[in-house]
Amino acid sequence: MECLTDIACEVGESVDRLLGYVHIANNPINFDCPQSYQDEEEGGAFDGHASSFPKDFGYGAFDGEHDVNLSSSGEQKPRILLMGLRRSGKSSIQKVVFHKMSPNETLFLESTNKIVKDDINNSSFVQFQIWDFPGQIDFFDSSFDSDMIFGGCGALVFVIDAQDDYMEALNKLNLTVTKAYKVNPNIKFEVFIHKVDGLGDDFKMESQRDIHQRATDDLADSGYDQIHLSFHLTSIYDHSIFEAFSKVVQKLIPQLPALENLLNILNTNSAIEKSFLFDVVSKIYIATDSTPVDMQSYELCCDMIDVVIDVSWIYGVKEEQDPAAFDEQSSSLIKLNNGTVLYLREVNKFLALVCILREDNFDHKGIIDYNFLCFREAIQQVFELRNKCQGNPLTNSAGSPIVNGNNIIGDRHISPTLTDELASK
Numbered sequence: 423m424e425c426l427t428d429i430a431c432e433v434g435e436s437v438d439r440l441l442g443y444v445h446i447a448n449n450p451i452n453f454d455c456p457q458s459y460q461d462e463e464e465g466g467a468f469d470g471h472a473s474s475f476p477k478d479f480g481y482g483a484f485d486g487e488h489d490v491n492l493s494s495s496g497e498q499k500p501r502i503l504l505m506g507l508r509r510s511g512k513s514s515i516q517k518v519v520f521h522k523m524s525p526n527e528t529l530f531l532e533s534t535n536k537i538v539k540d541d542i543n544n545s546s547f548v549q550f551q552i553w554d555f556p557g558q559i560d561f562f563d564s565s566f567d568s569d570m571i572f573g574g575c576g577a578l579v580f581v582i583d584a585q586d587d588y589m590e591a592l593n594k595l596n597l598t599v600t601k602a603y604k605v606n607p608n609i610k611f612e613v614f615i616h617k618v619d620g621l622g623d624d625f626k627m628e629s630q631r632d633i634h635q636r637a638t639d640d641l642a643d644s645g646y647d648q649i650h651l652s653f654h655l656t657s658i659y660d661h662s663i664f665e666a667f668s669k670v671v672q673k674l675i676p677q678l679p680a681l682e683n684l685l686n687i688l689n690t691n692s693a694i695e696k697s698f699l700f701d702v703v704s705k706i707y708i709a710t711d712s713t714p715v716d717m718q719s720y721e722l723c724c725d726m727i728d729v730v731i732d733v734s735w736i737y738g739v740k741e742e743q744d745p746a747a748f749d750e751q752s753s754s755l756i757k758l759n760n761g762t763v764l765y766l767r768e769v770n771k772f773l774a775l776v777c778i779l780r781e782d783n784f785d786h787k788g789i790i791d792y793n794f795l796c797f798r799e800a801i802q803q804v805f806e807l808r809n810k811c812q813g814n815p816l817t818n819s820a821g822s823p824i825v826n827g828n829n830i831i832g833d834r835h836i837s838p839t840l841t842d843e844l845a846s847k
């Protein structure tokens with residue numbers, strides 16, 4: 423990281439500007455423009471406070487704002503189905519992750535006896551429907567319309583109680599997955615091995631291996647060995663359920679490769695060790711850089727968001743303001759006693775960038791802040807590009823533009839770094 427005398431620049435109008443200003447590999451950063459960083463942040467040429475991002479910066483194949491008839495599935499929000507046997511913990515997961523319910527309060531939830539639809543509208547990025555299915559559902563019942571249920575589904579989450587005999591659950595998993603795959607081969611299948619908080623580490627791993635082996639063998643015996651199942655060890659009493667749901671949601675975001683690439687660029691040029699793009703309300707991270715996720719780091723970042731929100735509610739909200747505790751002025755810096763710094767910046771009123779870096783590298787805070795401004799604008803441009811392609815015949819089933827070489831067909835040229843990675847995905 424180079425020393426900077428005058429942190430300056432008018433934020434550019436394209437992702438090319440981001441890749442040009444932020445030094446890539448060993449190329450120096452170009453900061454020759456006359457404006458100061460303070461002028462930039464206070465409203466120079468870059469007038470787009472992230473909180474003013476258009477409401478329609480959604481993701482996935484469907485962007486409808488309201489419920490629609492199932493037959494018009496092309497207009498729906500992305501749909502996540504929660505399935506599993508009775509008392510496996512499906513409703514508890516939904517309440518804890520998306521409705522801020524305390525894990526202890528879920529003990530008093532009644533068993534689900536009908537399909538419960540829940541619109542998740544926490545942010546302009548995290549917008550989808552969760553359908554919680556009762557455990558006793560019969561796929562062979564004439565009233566169960568498989569085409570209608572699975573046709574517009576983006577992901578199917580099957581919950582298995584690890585503290586119970588899971589043989590019946592595995593049979594139900596096989597029936598559910600094969601039925602759904604016949605209707606919609608594009609569904610992402612996720613298996614939550616749930617309630618592992620009461621199990622020892624050895625038993626957790628042994629249960630995961632056994633369930634994984636049996637489930638894949640059952641699919642192979644049924645002639646569906648092409649189906650891929652993803653397995654997650656989860657509990658509502660720790661952050662594992664948030665991390666697992668983060669990975670589910672990320673698979674529904676067609677812009678994920680571009681977001682990951684931008685985070686990699688930011689990390690490289692700011693000496694950041696790890697960064698997450700969080701949905702503040704649910705604490706789901708919609709993107710992270712390409713380095714492996716360490717659960718301790720993720721938990722620290724989640725706890726930091728809780729601290730920021732709690733303190734903001736006490737000291738940061740004025741009477742005449744919008745009651746939202748998280749706004750364009752939200753930021754936080756926490757220094758740990760091991761020489762690590764946690765740094766949070768607001769991306770928009772629903773999203774936050776949380777970074778982990780060494781305290782020595784934070785001496786160049788001005789460069790980090792400038793790089794963040796470039797990163798924030800680049801995110802806006804990624805989703806503006808996606809919105810331009812909405813309704814364009816040259817889009818794929820996920821709503822993303824078709825990529826051809828270094829150019830996006832039907833739209834302006836953007837950085838080869840972004841488009842190459844999008845094409846590789």
